[in-house]
Amino acid sequence: SQELEQSPQSLIVQEGKNLTINCTSSKTLYGLYWYKQKYGEGLIFLMMLQKGGEEKSHEKITAKLDEKKQQSSLHITASQPSHAGIYLCGADPPSNTGKLIFGQGTTLQVKP
Amino acid sequence: NAGVTQTPKFRVLKTGQSMTLLCAQDMNHEYMYWYRQDPGMGLRLIHYSVGEGTTAKGEVPDGYNVSRLKKQNFLLGLESAAPSQTSVYFCASSYAGRAIYEQYFGPGTRLTVT
Numbered sequence: 145s146q147e148l149e150q151s152p153q154s155l156i157v158q159e160g161k162n163l164t165i166n167c168t169s170s171k172t173l174y175g176l177y178w179y180k181q182k183y184g185e186g187l188i189f190l191m192m193l194q195k196g197g198e199e200k201s202h203e204k205i206t207a208k209l210d211e212k213k214q215q216s217s218l219h220i221t222a223s224q225p226s227h228a229g230i231y232l233c234g235a236d237p238p239s240n241t242g243k244l245i246f247g248q249g250t251t252l253q254v255k256p
Numbered sequence: 257n258a259g260v261t262q263t264p265k266f267r268v269l270k271t272g273q274s275m276t277l278l279c280a281q282d283m284n285h286e287y288m289y290w291y292r293q294d295p296g297m298g299l300r301l302i303h304y305s306v307g308e309g310t311t312a313k314g315e316v317p318d319g320y321n322v323s324r325l326k327k328q329n330f331l332l333g334l335e336s337a338a339p340s341q342t343s344v345y346f347c348a349s350s351y352a353g354r355a356i357y358e359q360y361f362g363p364g365t366r367l368t369v370t
Contacts, residue, residue: 184364244301
């Protein structure tokens with residue numbers, strides 16, 4: 145079965161620093177989603193990547209999907225306290241019909 | 257447009273008690289999902305539905321039942337709660353099932369079973 149591995153599991157950065165979160169799949173992905181979750185709240189959709197080599201940006205967050213469609217990275221530039229939360233990657237394997245599987249999440253703390 | 261709503265937001269049960277979690281969406285989505293979130297394990301799919309009147313098992317279906325009698329509602333039932341079911345439960349919905357359709361999540365239900 146397909147698994148998603150996120151690294152690191154947790155991250156503490158100083159405000160203003162850049163950071164990267166990785167999501168690696170054991171199999172080729174049909175689509176890759178990035179979500180953000182604040183404590184006690186639901187998941188907020190950030191971006192979805194579908195094509196190998198695709199890159200998308202929203203404000204200071206950039207997500208990339210590698211050519212083989214097995215690894216994605218989420219990069220935050222000049223982090224702010226508002227970026228703190230849990231970041232989850234979700235994937236739609238080719239054999240599924242919308243049943244996303246998720247990585248275990250990366251907890252980000254940004255120190256002012 | 258309320259999006260996806262969940263009822264209740266918090267609940268404490270004793271072992272053996274039963275309860276039903278309600279998920280409602282007002283976006284006319286065909287697909288609905290129930291996930292549980294546990295520390296260090298991300299989200300795991302419990303059951304899902306691809307349309308009114310249909311349900312299917314996800315990754316961790318044991319101990320749960322679901323029903324989708326109306327398109328806008330997806331109910332998750334615990335017949336005999338166990339401490340292992342202490343978790344945060346999220347409902348989600350999407351227009352259709354493939355990767356191009358974003359899943360919209362509810363705010364979650366925090367369940368504790370003592």
